Amino acid sequence: MRQKGLTLEFETAEDTVFALAAADGSCFAACSAGLFRSTDAGASWQRLRPSSEVVTTAVAVSPTFASDRSVFAAVKGGILRSSDGGDTWYTSGFPAPPPLFSCLAVSPDFERDGVLLAGTLEDGVFSSADRGLRWQPWNFGLFDLSVLCLALSPEWRRDETVYAGTETGLYRSDNGGRAWRFTGFPTEFAPVLSLALAVDSTSGKTLLFAGGEAHGLQASCDQGASWQGLTLDSAVNQLHVQPAADGGFALYALVNEGVVRSADGGKSWAVAQPTEAVPTAMLLLDDALLLGVHGRGIMRLPFG
DSSP: OOOTTEEEOOSSTTOOEEEEEEETTEEEEEETTEEEEESSTTSSOEEOTTTTTSOEEEEEEOTTHHHHOOEEEEETTEEEEESSTTSSOEEEEOOSSOOOEEEEEEOTTHHHHOOEEEEESSSOEEEESSTTSSOEEOOBTOOOOOEEEEEEOTTHHHHOOEEEEESSOEEEESSTTSBOEEOSOOGGGOOEEEEEEEEOTTTOOEEEEEEESSSOEEEESSTTSSOEEOSOOSOOOEEEEEEOTTSOEEEEEEETTEEEEESSTTSSOEEEEEOSSOEEEEEEOSSEEEEEETTTEEEEEEOO
């Protein structure tokens, strides 16, 4: 039976949505069936070239997409980049054996510095300082090269802080990824599947959230030196911080049962959107929620 709200259906049940990104009315989906774009907020999708049907494992857009139209996608062995919103693409190749990319992160100050970071499952972190044209490995001090997620500080221009979640824990870099050190993240809560950063409007401190596979969600207010467990007993596959009008924020978590929401920094949770199958990616738009659901495609659901 066709699930209500489904806007992109795959040809086989094994197809998966790995990541979603959006800006200025355009949405992008990195899937095992290729790279897709929507120009109507997820109501309809088109497969983009040159990815064709090549597995696309990550996608990210520039924070100034409205003006520079920059979007990036990871495929086996390379990073695709576009400066016209996905109409034309260029490939930055990597030497053999090709890396298997897991995530992409764009600098909050991308318009000025042109910095991107890419996480891989076996080769650590790669960095580009020229808008994705050339890449180099930056793994000094990163003793676990299986990187599952990346998160850049909202104060990146000032502190150049970036976090990398790995199979064995969490690493932090204070110089844009050039050197890493292990944080105080409890190793028994690894692997780290998801990360999010938010500013506490009361204290002014940056809060760090880390989602694990078997032990739910952990939070830190001291850059990862110490941690507190939060009341979310589920694998946390993705995290999203939604700023609120009063200066606070809502925290959304993608768990196996769907999407849950917390308005108090993770102390309590409410179901925002349940699913009938395992969700693999989420994206919050102004008035809708896009959910990648394993083997089914992408659902567009009213939200907000």
